[in-house]
Amino acid sequence: MAQELGVEAMSLYHHVPNKDAILDGVVDAVFAAIELPSAECDDWRDAIRARAFSARAVLSQHSWALGLMDSRRNPGPATLRHHDAVLGVLRKAGFALPMAAHAVSLIDSYIGGFVLQEANLPMKTPDDVGEVAGGLLERLPVDELPYLTEMIVDHALRPGYDYTSEFGYGLDLILDALEARRR
CATH class of the missing domain: 1.10.357.10 (Tetracycline Repressor, domain 2)
Structure with a gap:
């Protein structure tokens, strides 16, 4: 101060x-x-x-x-x-x-x-959400984590989504x- x-x-x-x-x-x-x-x-x-x-x-x-x-x-x-x-x-x-x-x-x-x-x-703007979620989705074992995958694809990556x-x-x-x- x-x-x-x-x-x-x-x-x-x-x-x-x-x-x-x-x-x-x-x-x-x-x-x-x-x-x-x-x-x-x-x-x-x-x-x-x-x-x-x-x-x-x-x-x-x-x-x-x-x-x-x-x-x-x-x-x-x-x-x-x-x-x-x-x-x-x-x-x-x-x-x-x-x-x-x-x-x-x-x-x-x-x-x-x-x-x-x-x-x-790790995201500060709505555009960052797509980048972070997309990067996570690329590494995600989709078969093992179906509900997390669904949330990312059908919610976080939805156009206009803003955390x-x-x-x-x-x-x-x-x-x-x-x-x-x-x-």
């Missing part, structure tokens, strides 16, 4: 008491960049969906923060507002408190897991399941 700011590392401690305070501030800045779900939204699913897509976009740019976000003992004001807003949307939609807590855990685990997986995939659309599909499955247990 000091290098990015163009200062000596120790000079940071003139402004913050210790390394934990720096990490708390960095995590709070990441949370501040994530769109808060709108309490005014008529549909809880739309509010949570918009927040999930925003979180994915922000965390894709800052995937290093994933390991820090839930580890902080002194969350900052943006972090606290963020969690309160998410819980507020769910509680106002009729989720019992335990179910709202489960929902937040499930959704945030999905977002974090997807971001980590996406960051580590990034899997995020919305999975999120909608989660939201559907939560809706079924909402009341």
Whole structure:
């Protein structure tokens, strides 16, 4: 961080008491960049969906923060507002408190897991999917792995396939399941 700011590392401690305070501030800045779900939204699913897509976009740019976000003992004001807003949307939609807590855990685990997986995939664009899947298919023992072959040929190599659309599909499955247990 000091290098990015163009200062000596120790000079940071003139402004913050210790390394934990720096990490708390960095995590709070990441949370501040994530769109808060709108309490005014008529549909809880739309509010949570918009927040999930925003979180994915922000965390894709800052995937290093994933390991820090839930580890902080002194969350900052943006972090606290963020969690309160998410819980507020769910509680106002009729989720019992335990179910709202489960929902937040499930959704945030999905977002974090997807971001980590996406960051580590050997493909970054839809065109890369065809190249990677095609290369894998050339080496695949088709007779021994018929279902994987089918998925590559009939799904991943399908014209217009874009791995990034899997995020919305999975999120909608989660939201559907939560809706079924909402009341």
